[in-house]
Amino acid sequence: MITKNLNPSQLEAVLHNNGPLIVFAGAGTGKTKVIVHRIARLLFFDTVPYFILAVTFTNKAAAEIKMRVTNLVPEVKQNVWISTFHSFCTYFLRTEYQKINLNQNFLIYNSYDQKNVIKECLFELNIDENKFKPSTVADKINHAKNNLKTSHVMTIEAKNIGDIFSTTISDIYGLYQKKLSRANALDFGDLVMYTVFMLQEYPMLLEYYQEKYKYVIVDEYQDTNYAQYILIKLISERYKNICVVGDDDQSIYSWRGANISNILNFKNDYPKSKIIKLKQNYRSTPKILSTAYRVIRNNNSRIDKQLWTKNSDDGSVEILKSKNENDEASKIIDFILLNIRHAKYNFSDFAVFYRTNAQSRSFEDAFKRSKVPYIIIGAQKFYDHAEIRDIIAYLKFIHNPKDDIIFKKIVNTPKRGIGKMSIKMLEKIAIDKDISLLEAIPFINNLNKKDVVTSLNFFSQFIKTLLELKDSVCIKEITEKIVAYLGYLKEFKTENTFESQRKIENIKELISAIVDFEKYSSSKLLADYLTHVALMNDTDFIDESNGKVTLMTLHLAKGLEFNSVFICGLEEGLFPIKESILNPEALEEERRLMYVGMTRAKKYLYLCWSAERTIYGKTKRNIPSRFIIESELKNEDSSQYEVGTLVLHPTFGKGKITERIGTGDDLKLIILFENKQEKKILVKIARLKLL
DNA sequence: TAGCCCGGCGTTTTT
DNA sequence: CGCCGGGCTA
Numbered sequence: 001m002i003t004k005n006l007n008p009s010q011l012e013a014v015l016h017n018n019g020p021l022i023v024f025a026g027a028g029t030g031k032t033k034v035i036v037h038r039i040a041r042l043l044f045f046d047t048v049p050y051f052i053l054a055v056t057f058t059n060k061a062a063a064e065i066k067m068r069v070t071n072l073v074p075e076v077k078q079n080v081w082i083s084t085f086h087s088f089c090t091y092f093l094r095t096e097y098q099k100i101n102l103n104q105n106f107l108i109y110n111s112y113d114q115k116n117v118i119k120e121c122l123f124e125l126n127i128d129e130n131k132f133k134p135s136t137v138a139d140k141i142n143h144a145k146n147n148l149k150t151s152h153v154m155t156i157e158a159k160n161i162g163d164i165f166s167t168t169i170s171d172i173y174g175l176y177q178k179k180l181s182r183a184n185a186l187d188f189g190d191l192v193m194y195t196v197f198m199l200q201e202y203p204m205l206l207e208y209y210q211e212k213y214k215y216v217i218v219d220e221y222q223d224t225n226y227a228q229y230i231l232i233k234l235i236s237e238r239y240k241n242i243c244v245v246g247d248d249d250q251s252i253y254s255w256r257g258a259n260i261s262n263i264l265n266f267k268n269d270y271p272k273s274k275i276i277k278l279k280q281n282y283r284s285t286p287k288i289l290s291t292a293y294r295v296i297r298n299n300n301s302r303i304d305k306q307l308w309t310k311n312s313d314d315g316s317v318e319i320l321k322s323k324n325e326n327d328e329a330s331k332i333i334d335f336i337l338l339n340i341r342h343a344k345y346n347f348s349d350f351a352v353f354y355r356t357n358a359q360s361r362s363f364e365d366a367f368k369r370s371k372v373p374y375i376i377i378g379a380q381k382f383y384d385h386a387e388i389r390d391i392i393a394y395l396k397f398i399h400n401p402k403d404d405i406i407f408k409k410i411v412n413t414p415k416r417g418i419g420k421m422s423i424k425m426l427e428k429i430a431i432d433k434d435i436s437l438l439e440a441i442p443f444i445n446n447l448n449k450k451d452v453v454t455s456l457n458f459f460s461q462f463i464k465t466l467l468e469l470k471d472s473v474c475i476k477e478i479t480e481k482i483v484a485y486l487g488y489l490k491e492f493k494t495e496n497t498f499e500s501q502r503k504i505e506n507i508k509e510l511i512s513a514i515v516d517f518e519k520y521s522s523s524k525l526l527a528d529y530l531t532h533v534a535l536m537n538d539t540d541f542i543d544e545s546n547g548k549v550t551l552m553t554l555h556l557a558k559g560l561e562f563n564s565v566f567i568c569g570l571e572e573g574l575f576p577i578k579e580s581i582l583n584p585e586a587l588e589e590e591r592r593l594m595y596v597g598m599t600r601a602k603k604y605l606y607l608c609w610s611a612e613r614t615i616y617g618k619t620k621r622n623i624p625s626r627f628i629i630e631s632e633l634k635n636e637d638s639s640q641y642e643v644g645t646l647v648l649h650p651t652f653g654k655g656k657i658t659e660r661i662g663t664g665d666d667l668k669l670i671i672l673f674e675n676k677q678e679k680k681i682l683v684k685i686a687r688l689k690l691l
Numbered sequence: 692t693a694g695c696c697c698g699g700c701g702t703t704t705t706t
Numbered sequence: 707c708g709c710c711g712g713g714c715t716a
Binding site for chain 2: 085086192452534589616
């Protein structure tokens with residue numbers, strides 16, 4: 001039955017009928033289970049499937065909910081709308097595009113495209129890239145859109161403030177929007193912002209969607225930004241059957257617009273709302289939970305909820321001190337090997353978390369050297385590889401050959417002698433005749449640079465061929481033509497390095513991903529494939545972590561769990577990171593990040609810090625992170641009893657540690673004493689001294 | 692036009 | 707320490 005195997009709070013959330021509901025779901029308390037069962041319960045009590053809208057942040061989460069709902073209620077899977085915010089908005093805009101000046105086939109620009117557009121804006125507006133870094137400008141524009149601020153509004157605001165920075169940003173924003181609309185493209189921020197604007201502007205439309213989605217469910221509500229918050233508010237305004245699930249203690253994305261007050265103020269937004277807190281944890285030991293609680297309780301902006309568990313209190317929580325980052329890495333590897341040898345653990349039971357990607361290097365070196373299998377998550381994503389990006393850019397251009405931004409990106413890729421000057425000339429022609437850059441190519445003939453003209457004509461011919469094939473041939477075949485044209489496979493084969501080998505594999509993977517798309521997607525249109533790439537680009541590490549130690553940043557760890565977790569670099573200035581230390585709000589977010597990391601552990605949790613660390617070539621001495629202090633662990637510092645260390649035992653005398661077994665209070669050492677006798681010693685009772 | 696060298700810079704990342 | 711981007715040179 002749908003209500004089977006639920007604890008009382010979970011059951012209450014699942015059975016709650018109409019009206020606003022907020023579920024504070026602590027780490028490991030069965031959040032997804034509640035969402036899935038709630039959807040199933042609505043369906044079971046005769047709610048029409050297409051009345052339900054469930055939104056999440058990642059495709060992974062959406063896919064999991066969908067899968068589990070399908071398992072519970074197989075017959076209705078297609079009709080409940082479960083997707084990310086961005087997928088939902090894309091669907092909305094492609095359906096309702098006529099109301100605003102939008103072309104249904106709009107392309108979604110990713111952050112690379114976005115930066116290219118911004119660079120062009122800077123160039124045209126004669127703004128120094130060093131004073132206005134494209135990434136900063138992108139942040140500002142995204143931030144504005146997350147807060148539903150158009151360039152127009154921003155311009156007015158900037159005039160009121162009157163400083164150069166704001167006016168410049170608003171100028172760039174204005175030109176940027178013009179360029180996007182000329183290219184028939186929307187960025188991620190536009191998707192949500194335009195959806196909200198349309199719903200606000202057209203009451204009939206709003207009413208239609210309010211009637212369509214009588215039940216709204218939002219996952220990870222603590223991560224919503226203002227635009228998303230308004231979107232949800234609008235749609236659920238009529239029936240107020242809004243159910244939000246989240247954990248304020250796990251809000252770690254304020255720097256990309258998430259607003260923790262959305263979850264903290266829910267009860268003010270919806271005065272009659274039901275509040276349920278899920279506090280029974282099914283993941284960790286009491287030790288881990290109480291340690292994590294001692295840390296998180298230092299935050300002020302939170303709603304108090306102390307997790308508890310019926311799990312047995314085995315395992316341990318320990319502090320691990322190292323000399324430097326290499327020592328840190330090798331100590332951790334020693335621990336892992338020791339545990340693998342003495343317990344029935346697999347490498348994939350272990351995870352190493354760090355605050356910054358730069359820290360992964362020393363681990364990578366050490367893991368390679370020790371031959372312990374490992375995987376670094378998030379280092380480079382599939383669609384970030386240059387060769388893949390190039391191919392996708394060609395596909396985007398085939399989709400819209402009028403897109404001058406993409407044109408400039410691919411016209412000289414691979415290098416074929418078309419430089420800045422030639423492009424400038426093309427641009428002049430294009431502006432004169434009010435045509436696209438591609439259309440301008442035939443007019444460049446009267447030039448004396450023969451090579452450039454030949455190259456351009458060859459390029460243009462190739463694009464024409466593809467455009468003619470576009471409607472008769474599948475995406476896979478077009479892609480293969482592009483790959484052949486780029487000459488990548490040959491080039492990489494001749495290079496024949498480890499890296500080029502990988503590139504060939506990437507291209508093959510892309511082709512097979514396209515084959516998959518054409519096989520399983522309801523649409524076979526290039527436009528829909530490009531949407532798919534823009535929105536669902538997580539060719540995830542799905543089962544690649546099997547049999548390997550997982551290394552990743554703390555941000556990426558949210559939602560996952562491991563038997564043993566090492567949180568590394570717990571030093572003031574690194575974690576919490578130096579930029580956050582003087583800002584109380586940022587510091588609280590660092591603490592939440594720490595909390596997220598700690599609550600990933602099922603049995604063993606190691607808090608690691610290093611007295612010395614070399615970052616960017618500079619070596620600095622460190623003091624332990626305040627989070628270690630706040631954890632109030634007795635620093636029994638068992639890590640001082642390393643293999644190879646010399647110790648003095650009150651009865652057996654001098655000896656050398658040859659092996660470590662167990663951890664915490666159970667730590668036993670095998671010691672080879674001077675009389676050649678080997679003994680197993682329980683550290684807790686033996687009064688060992690270091691030599 | 693392309694390739695090389697030098698200087699600046701460095702938190703986290705999904706859609 | 708290593709990457710990226712700008713400017714200079716062949």
